[in-house]
Amino acid sequence: MKRDFHAPGRSAVYATGGMAATxxxxxxxxxxxxxxxxxxxxxxxxxxxxxxxxxxxxxxxxxxxxxxxxxxxxxxxxxxxxxxxxxxxxxxxxxxxxxxxxxxxxxxxxxxxxxxxxxxxxxxxxxxxxxxxxxxxxxxxxxxxxxxxxxxxxxxxxxxxxxxxxxxxxxxxxxxxxxxxxxxxxxxxxxxxxxxxxxxxxxxxxxxxxxxxxxxxxxxxxxxxxxxxxxxxxxxxxxxxxxVEPIRAPWRGMEVVQCPPNGSGLHVLQILGILEGFDLPSGGPLSPERLHRHVEAARLAYRDRDAFLADPSQADVPVARLMDPAYLSKLRALIDDRRAMPALPPAGTADHARHKDxxxxxxxxxxxxxxxxxxxxxxxxxxxxxxxxxxxxxxxxxxxFRLQEGHPNCIAPNKRPMHTIIPGMVVKDGEAVMPYGVMGGHFQPMGQTLFLSNHFEFGLDVQEAIDCPRLFPNPASAAVEVERGIPQASVEALERLGHRCEPIAKPHGGGQAIAIDRKRGVLVAGSDPRKDGCALGF
Structure with a gap:
């Protein structure tokens, strides 16, 4: 994808001696x-x-x-x-x-x-x-x-x-x-x-x-x-x-590394694992097929988050089970390209039973x-x-926290709450190739996986992958919140599949990333136009 220099935007930043993006x-x-x-x-x-x-x-x-x-x-x-x-x-x-x-x-x-x-x-x-x-x-x-x-x-x-x-x-x-x-x-x-x-x-x-x-x-x-x-x-x-010991999962010939619970990085790895079993949609990153699958995978991961994510020093968080490829494969089988799931199965299962800055x-x-x-x-x-x-x-x-006694995330003395903030790192062949993150409260697992897929699967450069319009299936409202940049044809297609789409007043989150090209000795960075910042290097 080549940048249109007639249109507003910014290029990725290149450097050799050091780079920062904030x-x-x-x-x-x-x-x-x-x-x-x-x-x-x-x-x-x-x-x-x-x-x-x-x-x-x-x-x-x-x-x-x-x-x-x-x-x-x-x-x-x-x-x-x-x-x-x-x-x-x-x-x-x-x-x-x-x-x-x-x-x-x-x-x-x-x-x-x-x-x-x-x-x-x-x-x-x-x-x-x-x-x-x-x-x-x-x-x-x-x-x-x-x-x-x-x-x-x-x-x-x-x-x-x-x-x-x-x-x-x-x-x-x-x-x-x-x-x-x-x-x-x-x-x-x-x-x-x-x-x-x-x-x-x-x-x-x-x-x-x-x-x-x-x-x-x-x-x-x-x-x-x-x-x-x-x-x-x-x-x-x-x-x-x-x-703490990070958690990691293989993905597209690399490893994606996250902090373990009480942070929600686990659900980045879930979403990537669910989607990896699909062929890449031919219509590109803003096609209805890609957006629908990503929304459905996120709905399932956030369902598990709300049921299980807690302070592992005071609750049993079944990380291995939730990341098990066999479990993620069963979740993938729930995703139907012809329609949105009308109801999610109970958290931690894969059966069709009904259930911020x-x-x-x-x-x-x-x-x-x-x-x-x-x-x-x-x-x-x-x-x-x-x-x-x-x-x-x-x-x-x-x-x-919750006040629901018996819930893993119920408030308790000296307990850490479920956390939304998650830094990310991509490793390949034993070397870090990209520190990255997408801020935005509950949006972060969705935002990270959109960014990673945009860059590594759809071939957008670091800046383009950050710029790309976003959407989010908000668990609180059950609506798919769409940025204005999502094509109207894709929004209408999602609604025909059964998603309730709503425009969002403020854009979703804000991301930064630095790709490390060790063969050429070059650093390539992007910074989100949804925020006030920038990437610079020397």
Missing amino acids: SMPVATLTALDVLRSGGNAMDAAIAAVAVLGVVEPQSTGIGGDCFCLYAPAGGGGKVVALNGSGRAPAAATPETLRAKGVDALAPASAHSVTVPGAISAWALLNRTHGRKELGELLRPAIRCAEEGWPVHARVALDWAGAAEKLRGNDASRRRFLLDGEAPPVGHRFVQPELGRTLRAVAEHGPRAFYEGEIAASMVSTLREQGGLHTEADFAAGLEVAEF TVYLCVVDGEGNACSFINSLFQSFGSGILAEEAGVMFQNRGYG
């Missing part, structure tokens, strides 16, 4: 500055994500969580996986919440706030795989917070959409709204309190965040909102990040170290609860 230009530039000053891909990713937590505050920050996949150069295909997701307070039980009158978790409630895992994760990654001091890597983020940074277009759109949530919290209204409204494009937004907190972490390490004055301020804020959090919960968060970035350095990194507040501005003195906006990852 959702904000200043973060991409920060990553390159770190690489050019002697840092490696991990150093660059940490510095970039810290900047994103300042300049893209609706999506991420130190009040959130992260996951990472890191492929060291010369590692023989070894990929290191890190789980940096936080845990529920020790007092969080369904019984305690019901006693407080909580019958359902709400996205703007303190009960949906888990102890943030990002700082714990950054520190562990830095001391294990980085070269530069964490304090040095945080300097660009500190500068952006203290001096301010202009609001970009997509950030402004998301900010305006979350204004009502921010109005519901006094501190958030004071610090994140101007006369009750979201700041306009170009407004230079300053966050001195966040700058002070980042300085404390830079000077004293992660303990400054999880213990002492800053932690006490965060706990006080959450307790005032009715939360069950204690300073002991935050102190325990210092060591919450941990290295984030930043992603990737960096590759000149040595070939590859980093796939994702950091999130979950929904836009997370819970909307701001610890004003610390400048920390809290995520609402606990909204992913």
Whole structure:
């Protein structure tokens, strides 16, 4: 597929010495500055994500969580996986919440706030795989917070959409709204309190965040909102990040690598495994046949996600069974090219019985170290609860829990919730060939598999594969949400097959990827036009 240079768009970016792709230009530039000053891909990713937590505050920050996949150069295909997701307070039980009158978790409630895992994760990654001091890597983020940074277009759109949530919290209204409204494009937004907190972490390490004055301020804020959090919960968060064994599956002569549960990377591997057994549709990536099959495979995978995905330290998550090729083959047999499934079989079976915001970035350095990194507040501005003195906006990852006792993902003390954020990595012949990711809350397994198929199966280059219009079978509404770029003929064909298609106001997610062409010594990157960012290399 050749780019039409008469049409709007962008080309893939090529480089040889190092490459970064993020959702904000200043973060991409920060990553390159770190690489050019002697840092490696991990150093660059940490510095970039810290900047994103300042300049893209609706999506991420130190009040959130992260996951990472890191492929060291010369590692023989070894990929290191890190789980940096936080845990529920020790007092969080369904019984305690019901006693407080909580019958359902709400996205703007303190009960949906888990102890943030990002700082714990950054520190562990830095001391294990980085070269530069964490304090040095945080300097660009500190500068952006203290001096301010202009609001970009997509950030402004998301900010305006979350204004009502921010109005519901006094501190958030004071610090994140101007006369009750979201700041306009170009407004230079300053966050001195966040700058002070980042300085404390830079000077004293992660303990400054999880213990002492800053932690006490965060706990006080959450307790005032009715939360069950204690300073002991935050102190325990210092060591919450941990290295875990990645999960992987063969696909098209390569391996696709994901973080294991409690993240939803498992369902990327399910969707790919279901679809791999089909012949490639001749009509291309936007043909009704391709879109229908992808939607149906996703419906089955998300069904399993909602039934089984949980914290494996506190629940039995049947990863091997859900990835078993024989099981995926049976799911594939349920997909009928002539019609949509009117009802899904029960989760974990293959019988016809009836039954959100984030930043992603990737960096590759000149040595070939590859980093796939994702950091999130979950929904836009997370819970909307701001610890004003610390400048920390809290995520609402606990909204992913259930109160249904007996469900694997039921809230429990010190438990991690089901997580949507998933970095990805592709390995071939014992070497990483692509760190990639597609942010967008629940959309991510769908987004990743669309991107991988666009590039590796339909032959689109990295940028074209990211640009390609998207759709998503939303499990909550049972509607197929379509971007405007999906051809109307394909939408009508999907509806004739039995899908209920609905246009979506905001586009699905935002992706970044870097392809590593080792034979030519070239890096090829793409960055999603649905966000404000870019890919750059040198």
